[in-house]
Every structure is written in C-alpha cells, then in structure tokens.
Amino acid sequence: xxxxxxxxxxxxxxxxxxxxxxxxxxxxxxxxxxxxxxxxxxxxxxxxxxxxxxxxxxxxxxxxxxxxxxxxxxxxxxxxxxxxxxxxxxxxxxxxxxxxxxxxxxxxxxxxxxxxxxxxxxxxxxxxxxxxxxxxxxxxxxxxxxxxxxxxxxxxxxxxxxxxxxxxxxxxxxxxxxxxxxxxxxxxxxxxxxxxxxxxxxxxxxxxxxxxxxxxxxxxxxx
Numbered sequence: 001x002x003x004x005x006x007x008x009x010x011x012x013x014x015x016x017x018x019x020x021x022x023x024x025x026x027x028x029x030x031x032x033x034x035x036x037x038x039x040x041x042x043x044x045x046x047x048x049x050x051x052x053x054x055x056x057x058x059x060x061x062x063x064x065x066x067x068x069x070x071x072x073x074x075x076x077x078x079x080x081x082x083x084x085x086x087x088x089x090x091x092x093x094x095x096x097x098x099x100x101x102x103x104x105x106x107x108x109x110x111x112x113x114x115x116x117x118x119x120x121x122x123x124x125x126x127x128x129x130x131x132x133x134x135x136x137x138x139x140x141x142x143x144x145x146x147x148x149x150x151x152x153x154x155x156x157x158x159x160x161x162x163x164x165x166x167x168x169x170x171x172x173x174x175x176x177x178x179x180x181x182x183x184x185x186x187x188x189x190x191x192x193x194x195x196x197x198x199x200x201x202x203x204x205x206x207x208x209x210x211x212x213x214x215x216x217x218x219x220x221x222x223x
Contacts, residue, residue, distance in 0.1 A: 002211045006220045010181045013216045018046035024122045024175050028056030031115055033123035036075030039181050044083035054087040063135035064094045066101045066161035094163050101152035101161040109150040119172025127180055131188055131199025135162030143200055171207040183218040190222040
C-alpha cells in the first residue's frame with residue numbers, strides 16, 4: 001500500500017508528520033528509525049510535544065555519517081538535539097569511535113538484531129536530489145546487498161564512508177515513511193513516483209508493505 005500526503009507548507013507538513021508518527025508509535029513497545037539530515041528536525045521537535053509513552057520507544061538510525069559523535073554532521077547528534085533530549089525514549093546509535101566503519105556497522109547490526117523481532121516497526125526516511133535514501137546512493141556497493149543488515153558504504157561523490165541499513169532491512173519495516181520538503185526535490189519526486197525510475201528510494205519503497213510519502217506543496221509540484 002502506498003499513500004501520498006501533501007501539505008501546503010513545511011511547517012504544516014512537520015505538524016502533520018508528527019501527528020501521523022504519534023499514531024504509529026502509540027503501540028508499545030515500538031522501534032522507530034530516525035531519518036538524518038536537517039529536513040526531519042522540525043518534525044522531531046513537533047513530535048516531542050505529542051503525548052506518548054516514550055519509555056516504550058526505541059529509536060535507531062537507518063544511516064549515519066562516519067564522523068565523531070560530536071561532529072555537527074552526525075545524525076545521532078541531530079536526533080538527540082531535536083528529539084531524544086526532550087523525551088524519555090532510548091536511542092541506539094552506531095559507535096563511530098571504533099577502528100573502522102566496517103567494524104562499526106557489524107557491531108550495530110548485532111545490536112539491531114537484538115531489538116527487532118521480524119523487522120523494524122516504524123521508519124522515517126528522506127531522499128536526496130539524486131534519489132538516494134538512508135545512505136544508499138546510486139552506484140554504490142551497499143545498494144546491491146541482498147541481505148537485511150547494516151553495512152559500511154563508500155560514497156565516492158563525497159569521498160567518505162557512510163553506515164547504512166540495506167534495502168532488504170528497510171523493506172521489512174511495518175510502516176515506511178518518506179519526508180520530503182522543497183522545490184529542489186520536485187523533479188526527483190516526479191522521477192520516483194511518476195516515472196517510476198529505479199532510483200534507490202524507489203527500490204526501497206516499492207518492496208515495502210506500507211509506504212507513506214509526506215510532501216510539502218513544493219516537493220509535490222510536479223506530480
């Protein structure tokens with residue numbers, strides 16, 4: 001099942017996304033995959049104001065940058081500042097202080113396996129202009145992984161490592177949501193939802209059982 005939910009402004013979208021997520025997170029216990037980057041921060045801030053039994057929510061990161069935990073680019077740092085520091089939820093994040101990204105990804109996969117029964121419950125993702133989601137970038141090795149897991153992925157365009165859930169792991173989510181804001185994403189959204197190009201976000205979405213696209217009006221302008 002796939003739904004497209006469009007809201008007039010980024011502010012309206014953040015509030016609506018928070019409402020939708022709050023409904024999904026009301027079933028306890030529940031795992032919640034937190035999208036990284038700057039786009040979801042307003043949604044997390046709105047979500048922190050919702051009445052939930054946060055003590056039964058375990059948050060994790062579908063992807064992380066290979067940076068120190070206090071680096072401004074860290075997804076874990078953003079998640080803590082915008083949500084985790086304001087609610088009594090648990091955040092399980094990759095340990096980016098380990099010797100190498102492969103070791104960090106493998107250790108994180110083991111942690112996640114102990115948290116998931118049949119797969120993630122609720123996962124929020126974003127997309128990039130190139131159609132990537134999590135850190136599954138076009139043409140990168142991680143996009144071809146066939147097993148549900150968590151891997152280190154070299155991203156040549158940035159000259160850096162990323163840690164990411166594989167597409168099969170994301171496919172197993174009970175509820176998969178994409179949050180997309182701004183006119184810069186309109187062409188990419190059209191390529192994914194109208195032209196059905198096999199960009200990474202499309203690959204992830206089309207194999208999942210329940211998918212909601214949460215868009216502001218600018219991102220949805222070419223649908």
